[in-house]
Amino acid sequence: EVQVLESGGGLVKPGGSLRLSCASSRFIFSNYTLNWVRQAPGKGLEWISSISISSSYIYYSDSVKGRFTISRDNSKNSLYLQMNTLRGDDTAVYYCATLRVSGTYEYFHHWGQGTLVTVSS
Amino acid sequence: DIQMTQSPSSLSAAVGDRVTITCRASQNINYYLNWYQQKPGKAPKVLIYSVSSLQSGVPSRFTGSGSGTDFTLTITSLQPEDCATYYCQQSFSSPPTFGGGTKVEIK
Numbered sequence: 001e002v003q004v005l006e007s008g009g010g011l012v013k014p015g016g017s018l019r020l021s022c023a024s025s026r027f028i029f030s031n032y033t034l035n036w037v038r039q040a041p042g043k044g045l046e047w048i049s050s051i052s053i054s055s056s057y058i059y060y061s062d063s064v065k066g067r068f069t070i071s072r073d074n075s076k077n078s079l080y081l082q083m084n085t086l087r088g089d090d091t092a093v094y095y096c097a098t099l100r101v102s103g104t105y106e107y108f109h110h111w112g113q114g115t116l117v118t119v120s121s
Numbered sequence: 122d123i124q125m126t127q128s129p130s131s132l133s134a135a136v137g138d139r140v141t142i143t144c145r146a147s148q149n150i151n152y153y154l155n156w157y158q159q160k161p162g163k164a165p166k167v168l169i170y171s172v173s174s175l176q177s178g179v180p181s182r183f184t185g186s187g188s189g190t191d192f193t194l195t196i197t198s199l200q201p202e203d204c205a206t207y208y209c210q211q212s213f214s215s216p217p218t219f220g221g222g223t224k225v226e227i228k
Contacts, residue, residue, distance in 0.1 A: 037165075045157075045165065045208055045219040061216050095164055105171035106212040107155040111164035 003027065006096055009115030016086050016119070022079040022096035022112055030074035033057075033099040035108060036081050038092035046092075049081065050099065064090075086119045093117075123147050123211050127220035133228045140196040142223045144209035149189050153213035156185055156194045159222075160205045168207075169194065201227055 004027065008020040022034070035050040048061045049070040058070055069082040079096050093114040100109040124147035134140050144154065152172045157165040167176045169185040172192060182197045196203055204227055209220040 044222045045159075045210075047217045047219070059215055100170075104152065105155075105174065106153065107167050107170040107210070108157070108165070108217075109167060111166070113164055 004096060004098075004110055004112035006094060006112040006115040009094065009117045011118045011120065012086055013121050014087060014119055017082070017084045018086065018117060020081040020083065020094055020096075020115060020117070022081075024077055024110075027098060027110055029072065029077045029079065029098070032109075033101065034070075034072060034079045035097045035099055036070060036079075037095045037097055037108065037111075038090075039095070039114075040089070040092045043092075051079070083117070086117075088119050091117060091119045122216055123150060123214060123218050125209055125211055125218050125220040127207075127209055127223050129223060130221065131224040131226070133226045134199050135228045136199055136201060138199045140199050140203075140225060142194040142207055142209075142225075144187075144192045144194070144220050146190045146192075146211055146213075150211045150213035152188065153211055154185075154187065154192045155210045155212060156183075157208045157210065157219075158203075158205045159208065165208065196225075199225070199227070 004024045006022045036048050048064050050059050051070045067085045071080045095114045096112045097108040098110040126145045128143050154172050156169040159165040173185040184195045186193050206222045206224045208222050
């Protein structure tokens, strides 16, 4: 049973745009800070963006700042990532993940299965 | 940014062996250290958070320890289903950063 599902990945040319979506049939997204984490082929994990519950706090990694925009719609239980000016090094599987937080811990809890973005001419 | 360095990058061990993976942070991260397991083609899954707290449903053969800058993930008796890549991650400061991963194979 898929509980968190990303969509919107695909093949795009350098300089192009793509919008990723993430939704959950099980978890109430409005209870969580949400994140995008990506993984280039054969490489490790890279956090790229997070958005707080009310969208008041938004953060980006330096690698995507100014090109990607994270947003959410709690009424639709959904998370989005608008990706512009895509480059070859943006090629990766993109995961959305909930953040579990308390005073003494903070970790990526529920992950989607990922969606592959390939940037190539 | 805080750099996380894992060692080794890969290892091969027999079923039943004790396996130890090390993670070092470039600065003190207190107890904000998590471990994830990722199997091929799958999303990562949290095993241990806050250095040593076992995530619900994770077998007790996985243990975490350490403090400050040096941390360890131990698999006390390696099982075939433990073949995976393991990542440490710090949540002490933004941006959250991951180690480069340790690939564990069965000998």
